[in-house]
Amino acid sequence: MIKPLKTIWFFIVVGIFLSISIIAIPTEGLNIAGFNIHMPSFKEMISKDTSSYADISNIVNDIENIDSLPDITEMIEAEVPQEVVNIEEQINPKDTAKANAGELAKSIYRLQFPNGDNSGLKKFFAKLTAVAKNKTSIRIMHYGDSQLEGDRITSYLRNKLQKKYGGSGPGLLPALQPYGAYFSIDQSNEGNWTRYPIFGKVNKAVEHKRYGPLAAFSRFSPIIPDSLYHDSIQYSASIIFGESKLAYSSVRSFQKVKLLYGNAKRPTSIKLYVDEQLVKEDSLKALVDFASYDYTIAAPTKNLKIELNGYDSPDIYGIALDGINGVSMDNIGMRGSSGTIFRKIDYAHLKKTYDKLDVELFIMQFGGNVMPYIKDSSEAVNYGRWFYNQIRTIKKMRPSAYIIVIGPSDMSHKVGEKYETYAFLDLVNGELKKAAFKAGFAYWDMYNAMGGYNSMPSWVRSQPPLAGSDYTHFTPRGAKLIANMFYNALMIESLK
Numbered sequence: 001m002i003k004p005l006k007t008i009w010f011f012i013v014v015g016i017f018l019s020i021s022i023i024a025i026p027t028e029g030l031n032i033a034g035f036n037i038h039m040p041s042f043k044e045m046i047s048k049d050t051s052s053y054a055d056i057s058n059i060v061n062d063i064e065n066i067d068s069l070p071d072i073t074e075m076i077e078a079e080v081p082q083e084v085v086n087i088e089e090q091i092n093p094k095d096t097a098k099a100n101a102g103e104l105a106k107s108i109y110r111l112q113f114p115n116g117d118n119s120g121l122k123k124f125f126a127k128l129t130a131v132a133k134n135k136t137s138i139r140i141m142h143y144g145d146s147q148l149e150g151d152r153i154t155s156y157l158r159n160k161l162q163k164k165y166g167g168s169g170p171g172l173l174p175a176l177q178p179y180g181a182y183f184s185i186d187q188s189n190e191g192n193w194t195r196y197p198i199f200g201k202v203n204k205a206v207e208h209k210r211y212g213p214l215a216a217f218s219r220f221s222p223i224i225p226d227s228l229y230h231d232s233i234q235y236s237a238s239i240i241f242g243e244s245k246l247a248y249s250s251v252r253s254f255q256k257v258k259l260l261y262g263n264a265k266r267p268t269s270i271k272l273y274v275d276e277q278l279v280k281e282d283s284l285k286a287l288v289d290f291a292s293y294d295y296t297i298a299a300p301t302k303n304l305k306i307e308l309n310g311y312d313s314p315d316i317y318g319i320a321l322d323g324i325n326g327v328s329m330d331n332i333g334m335r336g337s338s339g340t341i342f343r344k345i346d347y348a349h350l351k352k353t354y355d356k357l358d359v360e361l362f363i364m365q366f367g368g369n370v371m372p373y374i375k376d377s378s379e380a381v382n383y384g385r386w387f388y389n390q391i392r393t394i395k396k397m398r399p400s401a402y403i404i405v406i407g408p409s410d411m412s413h414k415v416g417e418k419y420e421t422y423a424f425l426d427l428v429n430g431e432l433k434k435a436a437f438k439a440g441f442a443y444w445d446m447y448n449a450m451g452g453y454n455s456m457p458s459w460v461r462s463q464p465p466l467a468g469s470d471y472t473h474f475t476p477r478g479a480k481l482i483a484n485m486f487y488n489a490l491m492i493e494s495l496k
Contacts, residue, residue: 052418054410054455056462059481108488109449111404114437118493121442124361124402125494131326132165139357140329141172141213144365147409147473148333151183153365156483158184158329159248167326168300169254170247172357175218175239175316179335184247185321191220191237191308196315198344199337209346210289212260212317213353214332221313231266236309241321243302253300258320259284259293260353268310274301284314290352296324317353338383339366342390351397360401362394365446367408367428368472374424384431391439405436406444406486410456412471419457419471426453449485 111118131138140161142154151170162168170184176193196203197216205223220237243252257272264286272280274297285291297304306319322328334341342350366387374380391403407429412419429447436443451458459467459478466478474482 052420052454053457053461054451054453056451056455056458059451059485108492109445109485111442111444111489111493112433112437113442114440118442120402120440121404121493127360128165128327128494135166135325137167137322137325137358138165138327138361139171139359140327140361140363141332141357141359142329142363142365143332143334143339144363144406145337145339145367145369146333146335147365147368147479148331149179149335150181150333151331152333152474152476152479153483153486154329154331155183155248155251156480157487158327158331159250160487161327161329162250162323165327166323167328168250168252168323169256169321169328170251171322171328171330172213172318172320172332173241174214174216174318178216179333182244184244184251184331186242186244188240188242189238190240191235193218193220193237194222196223197334199334199341208263209344210263210315210349211345212315213330213350213357214318215334215337215341215345217315217317219313219315220308221310224312226265231311234309234311235313236307237313238308239306239319241304253302253323254304254321255297255300255324256320256322257293257295257297257304257306258322258357259306260290260317260320260356261293261314262288262290262317262349264288264310264314265312266310268308268312268314271307273305273307275303276305284308284310286312290317290349290356292356320357336369337366338369338387339364340383340386340390343393347393347397354394354398354401359398362398362401362403363406364391364403365406367432368411370428371408371411371422371425372413374422374428377424377427380424380427380431383428384435387432388435388438391435391441395439395441403436403439403441404444404490405432405441407432407446409446409472409474409482410450410452410454410459412454412456419454419460421453421456444486444489446482446486449489450482 111121113121127138130136142148142157144153148154158171170182173182173185173187174195176189176195177187178195178197194203195216195218196206196211198209198211199215203223207225211217221233221235259270261284264284267286268284270280270282270284270293271278272295279297280295282293284293300323304321320328320330367383370383374383387405391405394401394403408425411422411425413422414420425447429445433443433445447455450456456467456471459465459474460469460471464477465475466481467474
């Protein structure tokens with residue numbers, strides 16, 4: 001049994017050791033064998049000072065129900081003169097629930113354009129207006145990193161646009177969901193499915209670069225080299241889609257089915273079941289690099305099962321579930337991706353998929369995944385240059401489409417006992433804007449829109465929290481808020 005006196009002496013010795021360490025080790029830490037040893041100062045240990053964190057009260061003040069916020073365009077068209085709408089001053093967003101239209105027009109953190117020229121985006125809005133008027137369709141692809149996983153951010157934008165311009169359905173989906181639950185639809189699988197992405201850990205069995213618009217394809221049979229292939233085993237699999245009770249109402253039903261596929265050695269039988277009733281039986285082509293199987297259901301449905309059977313699975317690049325007309329918007333979240341994969345994908349093949357889907361707007365939301373690895377300014381500049389080449393490639397594939405680049409959010413790492421913005425985040429943000437402008441497209445500065453330097457800790461500490469304890473990702477509520485901020489910035493450009 002330890003005597004009380006020994007316990008007291010133990011704590012005294014430990015306290016003396018820690019005190020000496022705090023005094024001896026520099027504020028910036030001590031580097032030993034590649035490891036940085038840091039001791040908090042006496043001030044850091046007793047202080048709860050957060051004065052260096054950004055004040056975001058003007059962003060979150062009184063916003064109680066983000067989903068019910070009024071539409072910016074309807075408010076402004078009703079109340080604000082043209083000279084107010086065209087205001088160029090960019091300041092942080094205020095509470096849109098209680099602001100009048102004039103104040104709202106001033107408070108939106110605006111999109112930025114090369115030389116202030118938004119004519120390219122105006123052309124997109126002209127197409128969007130024609131969709132609502134002529135009962136036609138238009139597609140938007142929202143690419144991004146893990147901030148978009150599970151249809152975060154995109155789901156809110158899709159809902160707002162479909163309510164305003166018409167449309168239904170969740171858009172383009174992978175045959176196998178990579179990240180678990182998906183906000184806008186329930187999806188499950190039967191059979192032995194495998195996903196093959198071109199980013200992250202790339203499967204060496206893939207001997208081509210035809211990955212499709214999701215930068216990943218899925219198969220229900222293994223990849224077998226041509227020299228070893230033979231008709232000995234038949235494979236069966238299914239993809240089941242059902243209504244998500246979490247989804248916005250417009251997205252819950254769909255009527256048009258478009259299955260993108262290719263690269264099968266033998267034909268594949270396909271059966272479509274709507275509400276558990278067989279409605280179509282057919283086959284998918286073999287020996288094609290890309291094809292689309294299209295089917296229009298007699299009436300909107302919330303439940304679909306696709307049953308596949310064959311000796312060799314095609315590469316399935318995605319299944320689009322859309323309405324007959326209106327807005328279709330795809331969520332393409334790529335965990336760990338920096339957005340520099342588009343030039344790695346087979347150019348002609350990817351162009352075919354974009355043309356088939358008739359994409360008119362690309363939203364590219366990247367930058368976050370490079371932040372922990374940028375060690376100097378040259379690396380930030382190089383990343384911007386690489387990203388420019390991605391945008392330029394997409395521009396060549398779809399000359400009629402417009403591109404909006406969204407920069408990274410604020411991201412924090414621990415420095416001492418406090419969280420601080422990554423040292424080169426502001427530079428990366430600037431280089432991405434340069435890339436967007438050089439390509440002739442718009443940029444939305446999410447970093448400054450949410451408060452700029454050291455704003456992420458304020459989002460984390462907000463009540464309720466708007467960002468998670470990793471000081472990187474938004475909470476569902478925070479994702480809705482940032483989506484609403486971007487939606488207002490986008491829609492104010494639609495006003496003449």
